[in-house]
Structures are given as C-alpha cells and as structure tokens.
Amino acid sequence: MVNYPNKKKPVVSITPASKPKHYTSHRGMSLEEDIGLSNEYYLVNDRAVIYKKPTPIQIVKVDYPKRSAAKIVEAYYKKPSTTDYNGVYKGKYLDFEAKETKTDHFPFANIYKHQIDHLKRVLDHGGIAFIIIAFTHRNEVYLIDASFMIEAYYHSEHKSMTYEDIKEKGHIVKQGFIPRLSYLDIIDEYYL
Amino acid sequence: MVNYPNKKKPVVSITPASKPKHYTSHRGMSLEEDIGLSNEYYLVNDRAVIYKKPTPIQIVKVDYPKRSAAKIVEAYYKKPSTTDYNGVYKGKYLDFEAKETKTDHFPFANIYKHQIDHLKRVLDHGGIAFIIIAFTHRNEVYLIDASFMIEAYYHSEHKSMTYEDIKEKGHIVKQGFIPRLSYLDIIDEYYL
Numbered sequence: 454m455v456n457y458p459n460k461k462k463p464v465v466s467i468t469p470a471s472k473p474k475h476y477t478s479h480r481g482m483s484l485e486e487d488i489g490l491s492n493e494y495y496l497v498n499d500r501a502v503i504y505k506k507p508t509p510i511q512i513v514k515v516d517y518p519k520r521s522a523a524k525i526v527e528a529y530y531k532k533p534s535t536t537d538y539n540g541v542y543k544g545k546y547l548d549f550e551a552k553e554t555k556t557d558h559f560p561f562a563n564i565y566k567h568q569i570d571h572l573k574r575v576l577d578h579g580g581i582a583f584i585i586i587a588f589t590h591r592n593e594v595y596l597i598d599a600s601f602m603i604e605a606y607y608h609s610e611h612k613s614m615t616y617e618d619i620k621e622k623g624h625i626v627k628q629g630f631i632p633r634l635s636y637l638d639i640i641d642e643y644y645l
Numbered sequence: 646m647v648n649y650p651n652k653k654k655p656v657v658s659i660t661p662a663s664k665p666k667h668y669t670s671h672r673g674m675s676l677e678e679d680i681g682l683s684n685e686y687y688l689v690n691d692r693a694v695i696y697k698k699p700t701p702i703q704i705v706k707v708d709y710p711k712r713s714a715a716k717i718v719e720a721y722y723k724k725p726s727t728t729d730y731n732g733v734y735k736g737k738y739l740d741f742e743a744k745e746t747k748t749d750h751f752p753f754a755n756i757y758k759h760q761i762d763h764l765k766r767v768l769d770h771g772g773i774a775f776i777i778i779a780f781t782h783r784n785e786v787y788l789i790d791a792s793f794m795i796e797a798y799y800h801s802e803h804k805s806m807t808y809e810d811i812k813e814k815g816h817i818v819k820q821g822f823i824p825r826l827s828y829l830d831i832i833d834e835y836y837l
Binding site for chain 2: 496499501502504506507508509510512522523524525526527528529530531534535539540541542543544545546547548571574575577578579580
C-alpha cells in the first residue's frame with residue numbers, strides 16, 4: 454500500500470488531469486486505521502499511551518462448546534457512552550473522537566449528544582479534549598479543541614461546522630509515513 | 646438488593662452464629678457492580694469522569710435483517726490489551742484494574758502480563774495507576790499502587806501477593822451506601 458522509493462509512481466499521481474487525491478483512497482487507509490497506527494507508533498516509541506476503546510456490544514446469547522472457546526451467537530451494537538480514544542500524555546488525560554466527512558461540512562448528526570457532553574465533562578475536569586476531523590475530498594485532517602465543537606453544537610443556528618470554521622479554529626495535522634498523523638505535535642505546541 | 650430502613654433485616658445478619666459477611670454476598674453485588682455504581686456517583690456529582698471500557702469482542706459474522714438492528718451472530722471474547730477502567734480526576738489520568746479473590750492470596754495468574762506492562766507504562770507517562778482488590782471472604786477492599794504489583798510480579802519469588810503485603814503497601818477502601826467504594830478519597834489523600 455506504500456510506494457517505496459525504488460518503485461515507479463503509478464501514472465495516476467503524475468497526470469495533472471487525474472482526480473484529486475482522497476484522504477481515504479490514496480493509501481487505501483481510513484482515518485481510524487491511520488490513528489490506530491499513529492497510536493501504536495507513539496506507544497512503541499514510548500511517547501504516549503493512547504488506545505481506541507473496544508466497540509460496546511450487548512451480548513444476548515453465548516454458546517459454550519466443549520473443548521473450544523465461548524461463542525457469542527446473539528449480540529447487538531450499543532451506542533457508545535463516551536468517545537473512541539483516550540489515554541495519557543505527559544501526565545495529562547487526553548480524550549478524543551475521530552470523524553471523516555466527504556463534504557466541506559461536519560454535520561452534528563455525525564456525533565452523539567452524549568459524546569459532546571462527555572467531552573465537556575473532560576474539559577471541566579482538566580483533561581485535554583478534542584476532535585480529529587478528516588476532510589476526505591481534500592485529504593486534510595484537523596484537530597479542533599472540543600470547546601469550539603461544544604459551543605457550536607449548543608449555540609450555533611446551523612447544524613454543522615464548516616470547513617472554514619474548523620480550519621480557522623483548529624490546527625492542521627501533519628500527515629506522513631510514520632507516524633501517519635502527528636497529532637501529538639499539536640498537543641505539544643498548543644496545549645502543554 | 647438494598648435493605649431499606651423500613652424493611653426488617655434478614656435473620657442471618659443478626660444471628661451471631663451466622664456466617665461472616667462476604668463482600669460479594671451481603672448485598673449480592675460484585676466488585677465490578679460496586680465500582681460501576683461508584684463511578685456513576687462520581688460522574689453525576691461531577692467529581693470525576695471514570696468509565697469501564699467495553700469488553701473487547703472479535704466480531705466474525707453480522708446479519709442485517711430488514712427493518713431491524715444489525716445482529717451479530719458469531720463473535721468471540723478477546724484478551725483485553727489494557728485495564729478495565731480509566732478516566733480523568735482533577736486533571737490527572739487514572740488507570741486501574743479491579744479483581745476479587747476468595748483467599749488471602751492475590752495470584753498473578755489473575756492478571757495478564759500485558760496488563761501489568763500497561764500499568765507500568767501509565768506510571769512512566771505520569772498517570773496514576775493502581776489495582777483495586779477485594780478479599781471477598783474478609784469483606785475488605787484495598788487500593789494498591791501499581792508499582793508494588795509490578796515489582797512483585799517481576800521480582801518476587803512467589804507467584805502471588807499476600808493479604809498481609811497488600812494491607813501493608815495498599816490502603817483500605819471505605820465501603821458505604823453511596824458511593825459504594827470511596828476510592829477517590831485515597832487518591833486525594835495519598836496521590837494529590
């Protein structure tokens with residue numbers, strides 16, 4: 454999935470008439486995968502301890518076959534009560550949600566009210582809370598402090614934040630080979 | 646499950662010859678339930694934001710019936726990569742595991758090596774890391790700093806910590822009606 458130096462670039466990327474590079478398509482990775490790899494890099498390099506929480510599942514029925522692992526045969530997805538990611542960086546509590554959008558709007562329908570309220574609580578208790586938003590058609594990723602999202606969610610007349618809002622109030626996240634998304638650099642520069 | 650004031654106490658608890666009260670039986674609650682209720686109390690009273698992480702599940706097959714929720718029909722339990730609980734308290738990152746034991750030993754077989762390593766990393770990054778251990782036959786609950794557990798896990802000749810060790814190095818957690826387990830009082834007194 455990675456173009457190594459000795460490999461010829463595919464024609465598409467040197468043809469000016471080609472489609473613009475998409476965040477999710479130029480490497481075939483989703484935002485979630487990129488954040489996962491970045492967190493792994495940060496962990497292995499002893500820079501931070503940040504994990505994605507498991508997806509909450511309501512388990513209804515489990516079979517216990519002889520001589521093999523318990524098998525869940527009926528279960529349902531539950532709404533998450535919090536955000537997807539949290540952890541510790543330089544002694545501080547970090548908490549964030551990550552979302553992709555294909556347009557120049559981030560619609561509030563993409564985030565649950567109780568996730569907004571959770572981020573508010575984290576801020577109130579002295580944690581660092583933010584949202585990472587990928588504008589996939591632009592191949593740009595931003596980190597925006599949760600306070601701006603909470604403010605807009607509760608007080609804006611619109612039901613979304615625009616690309617311009619997020620660009621103005623947030624910080625662009627540097628993309629690279631490793632880590633994929635250097636989002637902790639923004640924490641260093643603007644939070645600590 | 647709770648004995649309200651106007652309800653007569655069951656005979657067993659006023660008979661001197663009755664069995665000693667067990668942590669898990671005198672209210673019919675498990676340690677996990679008590680911590681869950683304590684965390685809810687702390688959340689509602691705006692004292693801390695601490696959650697249990699969802700159980701990690703490996704999803705293999707999902708059915709998408711028409712007009713109803715996606716149904717997971719094959720899934721398996723995965724080993725947790727971290728601990729069960731984390732959150733933010735007074736700006737600090739808190740991370741812990743909770744375990745019950747029926748004897749005067751806490752066997753290291755009850756905790757995964759990668760959970761011990763995770764707690765070590767949390768400490769290295771300036772977080773507060775501990776283990777809450779309930780000695781169910783004694784109806785006593787202790788909070789012990791992860792550093793003691795890590796030390797014993799890697800350097801003790803025994804494959805367990807004793808009740809005496811934990812009593813000496815840890816702190817007893819006050820039990821009550823609400824919160825069930827006042828474990829944040831120990832954080833206030835010994836950590837902050």
